[in-house]
Amino acid sequence: MTTAATVSEAAGDSEDAGPYALSHLDALESEAVHIFREVAGEFERPVVLFSGGKDSIVMLHLALKAFAPAPVPFSLLHVDTGHNFPEVLEYRDRTVAAHGLRLHVASVQDYIDRGVLKERPDGTRNPLQTVPLTEKIQTERFDAVFGGGRRDEEKARAKERVFSLRDEFSQWDPRRQRPELWQLYNGRHAPGEHVRVFPLSNWTELDVWQYIAREHIELPEIYFAHEREVFQRAGMWLTAGEWGGPKESETVEKRQVRYRTVGDMSCTGAVDSDATTLDAVIAEIAASRLTERGATRADDKMSEAAMEDRKREGYF
Amino acid sequence: MTSATEPTEPLSVEQLSATTLLRFATAGSVDDGKSTLVGRLLHDSKSILTDQLEAVERVSADRGQDAPDLALLTDGLRAEREQGITIDVAYRYFATARRRFILADTPGHVQYTRNMVTGASTADLAVVLVDARNGVIEQTRRHAAVAALLRVPHVVLAVNKMDLVAYQESVFAAIAEEFTAYASELGVPEITAIPISALAGDNVVEPSANMDWYGGPTVLEHLETVPVSHDLAHCHARLPVQYVIRPQSAEHPDYRGYAGQIAAGTFRVGESVTVLPSGRTSKVAGIDLLGTPVDIAWTPQSVTLLLADDIDISRGDLLVPSKDAPPTTQDVEATVCHVADQPLTVGHRVLLKHGTRTVKAIVKDIPSRLTLDDLSLHPHPGRLVANDIGRVKIRTAEPLPLDSYADSRRTGAFILIDPADGTTLTAGMVGESFAAPQPVKDEGDDDGWDF
Numbered sequence: 030m031t032t033a034a035t036v037s038e039a040a041g042d043s044e045d046a047g048p049y050a051l052s053h054l055d056a057l058e059s060e061a062v063h064i065f066r067e068v069a070g071e072f073e074r075p076v077v078l079f080s081g082g083k084d085s086i087v088m089l090h091l092a093l094k095a096f097a098p099a100p101v102p103f104s105l106l107h108v109d110t111g112h113n114f115p116e117v118l119e120y121r122d123r124t125v126a127a128h129g130l131r132l133h134v135a136s137v138q139d140y141i142d143r144g145v146l147k148e149r150p151d152g153t154r155n156p157l158q159t160v161p162l163t164e165k166i167q168t169e170r171f172d173a174v175f176g177g178g179r180r181d182e183e184k185a186r187a188k189e190r191v192f193s194l195r196d197e198f199s200q201w202d203p204r205r206q207r208p209e210l211w212q213l214y215n216g217r218h219a220p221g222e223h224v225r226v227f228p229l230s231n232w233t234e235l236d237v238w239q240y241i242a243r244e245h246i247e248l249p250e251i252y253f254a255h256e257r258e259v260f261q262r263a264g265m266w267l268t269a270g271e272w273g274g275p276k277e278s279e280t281v282e283k284r285q286v287r288y289r290t291v292g293d294m295s296c297t298g299a300v301d302s303d304a305t306t307l308d309a310v311i312a313e314i315a316a317s318r319l320t321e322r323g324a325t326r327a328d329d330k331m332s333e334a335a336m337e338d339r340k341r342e343g344y345f
Numbered sequence: 346m347t348s349a350t351e352p353t354e355p356l357s358v359e360q361l362s363a364t365t366l367l368r369f370a371t372a373g374s375v376d377d378g379k380s381t382l383v384g385r386l387l388h389d390s391k392s393i394l395t396d397q398l399e400a401v402e403r404v405s406a407d408r409g410q411d412a413p414d415l416a417l418l419t420d421g422l423r424a425e426r427e428q429g430i431t432i433d434v435a436y437r438y439f440a441t442a443r444r445r446f447i448l449a450d451t452p453g454h455v456q457y458t459r460n461m462v463t464g465a466s467t468a469d470l471a472v473v474l475v476d477a478r479n480g481v482i483e484q485t486r487r488h489a490a491v492a493a494l495l496r497v498p499h500v501v502l503a504v505n506k507m508d509l510v511a512y513q514e515s516v517f518a519a520i521a522e523e524f525t526a527y528a529s530e531l532g533v534p535e536i537t538a539i540p541i542s543a544l545a546g547d548n549v550v551e552p553s554a555n556m557d558w559y560g561g562p563t564v565l566e567h568l569e570t571v572p573v574s575h576d577l578a579h580c581h582a583r584l585p586v587q588y589v590i591r592p593q594s595a596e597h598p599d600y601r602g603y604a605g606q607i608a609a610g611t612f613r614v615g616e617s618v619t620v621l622p623s624g625r626t627s628k629v630a631g632i633d634l635l636g637t638p639v640d641i642a643w644t645p646q647s648v649t650l651l652l653a654d655d656i657d658i659s660r661g662d663l664l665v666p667s668k669d670a671p672p673t674t675q676d677v678e679a680t681v682c683h684v685a686d687q688p689l690t691v692g693h694r695v696l697l698k699h700g701t702r703t704v705k706a707i708v709k710d711i712p713s714r715l716t717l718d719d720l721s722l723h724p725h726p727g728r729l730v731a732n733d734i735g736r737v738k739i740r741t742a743e744p745l746p747l748d749s750y751a752d753s754r755r756t757g758a759f760i761l762i763d764p765a766d767g768t769t770l771t772a773g774m775v776g777e778s779f780a781a782p783q784p785v786k787d788e789g790d791d792d793g794w795d796f
């Protein structure tokens with residue numbers, strides 16, 4: 030690639046952009062890489078939360094670019110709810126193997142089997158992730174934990190810092206956050222404390238999809254429209270399966286759907302969609318009148334401050 | 346401005362990717378209508394989605410309010426909703442076909458000067474709101490002063506509530522003139538005044554039919570077209586080294602790259618560079634732009650530089666062109682905004698983070714505190730408390746390559762950190778504070794403790 034081509038591509042057809050303007054995706058990418066490298070430079074034991082969902086896939090892609098041609102100097106951590114989509118677990122394991130990375134798994138099922146955690150009456154396991162996550166952070170002595178959280182997802186997250194200090198109980202206190210000035214991130218922490226790091230803070234759902242398209246990043250196939258056996262619960266299409274659905278009153282039907290977010294099967298809903306390609310997905314999201322979480326996450330609808338409350342306890 | 350309000354043909358991935366990013370901050374007093382302006386920008390750019398609006402309608406109805414309270418969209422925390430105030434900076438995102446926007450939504454109350462400083466530190470533009478009925482007030486001058494201190498390149502004066510002054514041109518003209526004179530004196534390089542009614546929608550997204558005497562852009566049109574500063578002619582190239590990349594693999598046995606985000610200017614292959622603070626020199630042998638070799642790279646790209654010579658370079662060093670190296674010093678003079686609850690005092694031992702380097706430092710002197718209301722300098726205040734802006738002299742344990750903040754917002758900035766608990770104490774800007782600094786007021790009867 031010649032320099033001249035890079036300059037004119039970056040400028041696009043936007044008449045106000047000078048020759049050295051970066052496209053918004055280039056600017057977001059550069060910022061995220063800067064954040065990855067800051068953590069690599071300042072922390073002893075960082076880990077990247079990796080679920081096989083699109084945000085963590087983009088994070089891993091950015092980390093690979095940030096340290097190329099050297100390997101990513103972090104291991105990965107997945108909190109497995111026991112109700113994950115098989116397609117996503119397959120993707121996770123294949124990706125970890127392809128890049129020669131180390132994967133830690135914190136298992137919610139294991140906690141339930143040991144009697145430490147109790148299944149909730151509503152069957153959703155998303156809120157149960159907090160304990161296995163925070164205990165894993167403590168036992169492995171991780172001091173920086175990358176998450177794919179974006180500020181556009183939810184209004185409590187709009188208040189989140191890029192470097193977010195957590196106490197020894199992993200708690201988030203929104204009133205005691207450090208101001209974040211310029212690009213001077215402050216990673217100081219006491220033993221036992223850790224910092225949650227959000228390289229995608231300034232990305233929106235659309236940015237993530239555009240970046241996936243631009244970089245030709247492979248995703249688990251459930252992000253694209255496909256036929257699936259689903260049933261309706263609380264206004265969402267949930268995947269039928271051994272995890273506990275449908276109940277007697279609920280009926281399974283075959284629909285053409287795809288997922289906008291990938292989480293626990295018990296609380297992540299599919300959306301009706303014909304989008305089988307990245308371009309079609311992007312067009313669909315650009316036209317959607319629903320947020321990603323509003324469309325597909327049951328756990329955020331529990332109360333006005335559901336996300337804030339879970340974050341305070343240590344959730345991402 | 347149909348692009349922002351009417352659904353248009355879906356854009357291709359290429360078109361969407363070609364848009365640029367503008368970071369801006371809003372500032373306004375409590376009742377200036379900042380939430381309404383932010384709400385309208387988000388709403389009219391279709392950034393408020395149905396489920397968010399429904400949530401606001403539901404909560405508003407539960408509280409017995411007649412109309413949806415749009416402040417609920419932006420007040421995300423329990424305490425904020427309980428108290429009906431904004432207590433912290435929030436970042437919001439919206440887009441038009443022409444640009445992506447990151448909005449630092451900063452609370453306007455006087456006790457949150459530090460929040461405006463935080464929001465303005467990364468902003469290309471600041472919107473200062475004024476109530477047309479009140480004109481330029483103390484708070485307006487504070488906002489202008491903070492924007493000037495932080496060297497925000499563009500300032501928009503949004504004269505709001507024009508509907509309440511019968512859309513009179515004379516009211517707008519008088520406010521715009523007073524503000525422009527004041528802000529220009531502070532050194533704000535570009536000021537655009539726009540008469541608006543955020544509530545009625547005049548000149549926010551759509552041009553106003555009520556103010557045909559106004560020929561300028563709407564707020565959104567200005568945000569979409571204002572040039573993001575990429576004028577590199579006067580920028581000194583700077584690369585703080587974040588991390589040394591050494592694969593030591595069979596494929597790359599000798600690769601040794603210096604990774605970092607270019608803080609200012611451009612770097613070219615073949616250029617002579619100096620490593621600071623050591624002063625060693627070499628040549629740029631190659632530039633990797635995230636895996637792609639390039640001949641030239643510029644701010645704010647994250648790159649990896651390869652040098653012709655194997656010299657000792659580590660995290661914290663600064664790479665600069667040999668012909669344009671900043672001086673290194675252990676004595677820092679700066680304007681600071683104190684952002685922590687515990688005060689900053691003379692003799693305070695701190696950590697100073699500049700670029701990628703963190704060094705021990707001691708506060709040697711606090712010569713003055715700035716009164717934002719009239720920009721007078723209060724001599725020897727003894728200490729700075731939360732939200733104070735003042736001048737400090739700091740001695741560092743190691744020499745630092747410092748630019749003036751006026752020359753480089755990245756390499757002229759630093760933060761002070763409490764070594765005991767890691768608290769971010771102070772935001773610092775090296776060099777003179779304003780283009781036209783005011784002389785220190787010398788009042789004999791002043792004991793320096795009058796806050």
